[in-house]
Amino acid sequence: MNEMKTYxxxxxVLCSLLWPFHSQAAQPFKRVCINQxxxxxxxxxxxxxxxxxxxxxxxxxxxxxxxxxxxxxGSSSLAAQISTKFVNQNPDVVVGVGTTSAQSFLKFxxxxxxxxxxxxxxxxxxxxxxxxxxxxxISGVSNFVALEPQLKLFKTIQPQLKRLGIIYNPxxxxxxxxxxxxxxxxxxYDLKLVKQSVTKGADVPQAATKIAQQVxxxxxxxDNTALSALESIIGAAKKxxxxxxxxxxDAVELGALAALGPNQYQVGIQTGQMIARVLNGKDVRxxxxxxxxxxxxxxxxxxxxxxxxxxxxxxxxxxxKIIDWKKS
Amino acid sequence: xxxxxxxxxxxxxMIYGIVxxxxxxxxxxxxxxxxxxxxxxxxxxxxxxxxxxxxxxPLLSLLIALLSGAISGVFTxxxxxxxxxxxxxxxxxxxxxxxxxxxxIMGGSPNITLMEDVTIFTNLDPLLTLGLIxxxxxxLCGYTLSTDxxxxxxxxxxxxxxxxxxxxxxxxxxxxxxxxxxxxxxxGGGLLSQHQGFVDVGSGVGTIIIGLASLMIGEKVFPFxxxxxxxxxxxxxxxxxxxxxxxxxxxxTLGFETQDLNLITGLLVIGAMVLPRxxxx
Numbered sequence: 001m002n003e004m005k006t007y008x009x010x011x012x013v014l015c016s017l018l019w020p021f022h023s024q025a026a027q028p029f030k031r032v033c034i035n036q037x038x039x040x041x042x043x044x045x046x047x048x049x050x051x052x053x054x055x056x057x058x059x060x061x062x063x064x065x066x067x068x069x070x071x072x073x074g075s076s077s078l079a080a081q082i083s084t085k086f087v088n089q090n091p092d093v094v095v096g097v098g099t100t101s102a103q104s105f106l107k108f109x110x111x112x113x114x115x116x117x118x119x120x121x122x123x124x125x126x127x128x129x130x131x132x133x134x135x136x137x138i139s140g141v142s143n144f145v146a147l148e149p150q151l152k153l154f155k156t157i158q159p160q161l162k163r164l165g166i167i168y169n170p171x172x173x174x175x176x177x178x179x180x181x182x183x184x185x186x187x188x189y190d191l192k193l194v195k196q197s198v199t200k201g202a203d204v205p206q207a208a209t210k211i212a213q214q215v216x217x218x219x220x221x222x223d224n225t226a227l228s229a230l231e232s233i234i235g236a237a238k239k240x241x242x243x244x245x246x247x248x249x250d251a252v253e254l255g256a257l258a259a260l261g262p263n264q265y266q267v268g269i270q271t272g273q274m275i276a277r278v279l280n281g282k283d284v285r286x287x288x289x290x291x292x293x294x295x296x297x298x299x300x301x302x303x304x305x306x307x308x309x310x311x312x313x314x315x316x317x318x319x320x321k322i323i324d325w326k327k328s
Numbered sequence: 329x330x331x332x333x334x335x336x337x338x339x340x341x342m343i344y345g346i347v348x349x350x351x352x353x354x355x356x357x358x359x360x361x362x363x364x365x366x367x368x369x370x371x372x373x374x375x376x377x378x379x380x381x382x383x384x385x386p387l388l389s390l391l392i393a394l395l396s397g398a399i400s401g402v403f404t405x406x407x408x409x410x411x412x413x414x415x416x417x418x419x420x421x422x423x424x425x426x427x428x429x430x431x432x433i434m435g436g437s438p439n440i441t442l443m444e445d446v447t448i449f450t451n452l453d454p455l456l457t458l459g460l461i462x463x464x465x466x467x468l469c470g471y472t473l474s475t476d477x478x479x480x481x482x483x484x485x486x487x488x489x490x491x492x493x494x495x496x497x498x499x500x501x502x503x504x505x506x507x508x509x510x511x512x513x514x515x516g517g518g519l520l521s522q523h524q525g526f527v528d529v530g531s532g533v534g535t536i537i538i539g540l541a542s543l544m545i546g547e548k549v550f551p552f553x554x555x556x557x558x559x560x561x562x563x564x565x566x567x568x569x570x571x572x573x574x575x576x577x578x579x580x581t582l583g584f585e586t587q588d589l590n591l592i593t594g595l596l597v598i599g600a601m602v603l604p605r606x607x608x609x
Contacts, residue, residue, distance in 0.1 A: 039587070070577065071587070076531045077344075077538075078573065078589075080524055081336060085577050088330035099439065103526050106443050128441025128526065170431055171529045173439040199427060 030059065030093075030279045031066040033086035035105065037098030038074040040224060042248055042264045046097055046120045046143075049268015050275065057276030072101055079104040087114050093275050095119060099127045099173055102140070109138045115284045116140070119271040120264070122174035122222060124289060139287040141271045143222060145247045145261045147181055149295065150219075151189045153260050154245055156315055158217060165194040165215035165242075167207055167233060169225035178221045204229035205236065212240035219245045220256075230254055243307050252298040253323055257309070262292030296320045329574055335455055337574045341567030342458040343519045344538055346465055348546070348562035350397075350512030351539035356558065357473065358505035359485035360408075363419030363536055365513045367426025368400045370532035372514025374433045377440045377527035386448045390518045397514020398507040400426060405503030423532075430529050438529040447522035454523060461519070465512065466559045472508075473555035481505055482555070513539075542566035545600050572596040 034050065036043055047069065051061060059065040068086065072079035083104040086094055093115045096102030102118035106128065109116035118140030124130050129138060154161055166182065168175035179195060186193045196211040198204050204226065211218065218237050220226045226233065227248060234255040237244045246252065247261035270290060278284055297315070301324040304311050316322065347369060354362035372393035379389035400422060407418035434440055448457060472478050483491040484501045492498050513535070521527040546565020550557045576592035584592060 068580075070589075073590070074530070075534065076524065076526075076528050077340060077520070080340065081333070081570070081573055082577060084333050084336040085330075085574065088332045100526075100528055100530075103439075103441065103443075104524070106441075107525055110443060126437070127439060128443045132444060170436070171427075171438040173437065176437055 029064045029066050031068070031089065031091045032059075032093050032095060032275060032279075033089065033091040034067065034069045034095040034097060035079060035082050035086060035101040036069065036071045037079065037096075037101040038224070039071045040228065041250060042222070042224075042227065043097055043120060045250065045263075045265040046268040046271070049265040049270075050095065050097075050119065050272040051268075052265075053269035053272015054276055054279075055272075056269070057273055057280075059276055059279060072104075076100050076104065083108065093117055093278050095271070095275065096121075096140075099123075102129055103127060106138075110136060112137060115278055117271060117275050117278065117284070119143075120267060123177040126173055126177055130289060135285055137284045139274065139284050139289060141267055141274060141290045141292070143262055143264065143267050144291055145178075145222065146295070147178070147185055150245070150247065150260050151185060151191065153258065153297070153315070154217060154219070155189060155191075157258060157309065157311055158243070161191065161216045163192050163194055163215040163217075165196060165211040165218045167196045167198060167204070167211060167218065167220060167226045168223045169199060170197045171199060172223055172225065175221060175223040175226075178223075182219075198225055201225060201229045205232040208233040208236035209239075212236045212242050215242060217243050217245060220251070221247050222261075227251065230256070238306070241307055243303065243309060249296050249298045249321075252300045252321070255300065255303050257300055257303045257307070258311075258315075259298045260295055262294065263296050266294060266296075267292055299323070329578055333574045334571070337570035338567055339454050339458050339523065340520075341542075341570040342462045342563060343516050343523060344542060344570070345462060345563030345566035346519065347513050347516035347535060348539045348542040348566045349465065349469055349559055350509040350516065351536070352543055352558055352562050353469075353505055353509030353512065355540070355543070357482055357485050357555070358502060358509075360415050360502060360506065361419070362401075362404060362506060362509060363416060364400055364404045364422040364426070364506070364510055365419075365535045365539060366532045367423035367430070368397045368510040368514045369517035369520075369535040370430050370527075370529060371400055371426055371433075372397050372517030373521035373527045373531060374430045374440075374529070375514070376518030377442055377521050378433055378435075380442055380445050380447065380522070381440060386446060386450075386522060390448070390515060390522075393518035394511045394515040397517075398511035400514070401506035401508070401510030402503055404510070405499075405506040408506075409499040409502055427529070434527065434529065440527045441525060442522065442527070443525045447525070449523060458519070458523075462563055465515075466556075466563065469512075469559045470556040478555070481508075538566075538569065541597055542569045545569055545597065548600055548603055568600065569597070572600075 061067050070082045079101050087108045094105050096105050096118045099121050105116045108114045116138045120143045122144050194215050196207050198207045243257035246256045246259045249259045252259045297319040298321045299319045354360045375396045376389040376393040404418045404422045407413045480496045484498050542565040546561030550561040579592045
């Protein structure tokens, strides 16, 4: 008897849990569902940019737009469940922010069930987001950062630069493709690339201390692992009197010397505008993959001073933002 | 909650159910707290993914994935029995080293897509296919554990000394148990990568937690000690766990936020665990 009771209780609990979600009424407004791979400052500003970009095009949250956001907390199986949930809510557009989240929508987009727009994916081709088959409802904005202008910048600030260190996670597709490209390019700029891999945030302090002894400058691309422990890299670099260059402009305020890269918020705005075009009736299939339109240059003169580096005036003239506590 | 979400929960539940069965082999049958699974799960996914990319039959790739998992289990077993490293550390070390090995297998790239390749789900209904695979794996496991070999395997989980006195080669059985468990986990990893259409080197994080939670939920539902029930408990527990997550994903309608997801899932699991305890049969 007791067993029976438990089963009854269990099924009652289960049914009552499922009940409220049985039916969801169709709404008159456009629906955009965002699956964000992990909660992380750079991705947060991308998502904020998407919302603001949509607003600029006349899609206001709660007025004529129903926007839904879930974070997969870094787990690919959770991303899959979120994507299935979203696809079944009849969205006009689904958005994958980050490589794995975008990939979790891929199956549905290839079947033609949804319009997929991805954002903040560095290597969409490598991730399979640019399918060989024609007529697929996928497009998006990559956050790929052109490497040559960055290398030129490093050389302008530090003409004696010979050994450039890079800290990255070999588990991130974004970083692996950037390191590959860097290796090819460094030869042209008379640089030697010193690679240092880290697999998790906790490894970063040791890795940074080690590499800071071996190089003239450290470069951090848009690697999530390195960026999440950026403070410890900057700390280690400071001790060794080595500057840190980044591609994420937001990181300059933390003490990096300079950043030349797309503003993650701007990438979001660009994605938002792309989504708006789809909501206005444009066919996703006709929209090509976009790259960041604008690169920003941020300089931290405080960091330069403490390292004894004189930033050339031409670089200062080009920069969009200068961080200098002495002046302000 | 829509039908498609329930179907996905069932599919993923069955895949992770096989993983949970692997964990059942190590944690329950031979009583070895094996943490290799975070690595062997991805190992299976990598092997299967790389073979599919190279043009091999997806079913064959799964069998090789299974074999690769068995090899990783054997290594954990050797670390523990021959080199006398404690059981927890053997598993941790193995999972740790497998991360680099997995990256090597994938040719240095952390992510492979299988979207445009043929997988076992290309022409078959995933739910039905997975159902059949699960049934097959369940029968094989149940049968194996009922044979003389299975009894010897189970005996070392009950009482090592008595097993030894009874003429069981405990070291060999430990290694075999780990091989069997990890082969199932790697098989699950291969299945998931084909189901999801990509392999990611980070996808193994937390496999042990998911597997153990599923196993324990299942054991609450079927508190019987026979291996046949044990296997079933793994699959049912895993499906329930996935349904819980699906449900928790809808908690936004109750005013919760995205970051509350783990809290809600955790509370649901606690709810399942405190269901009144029943007498064991």
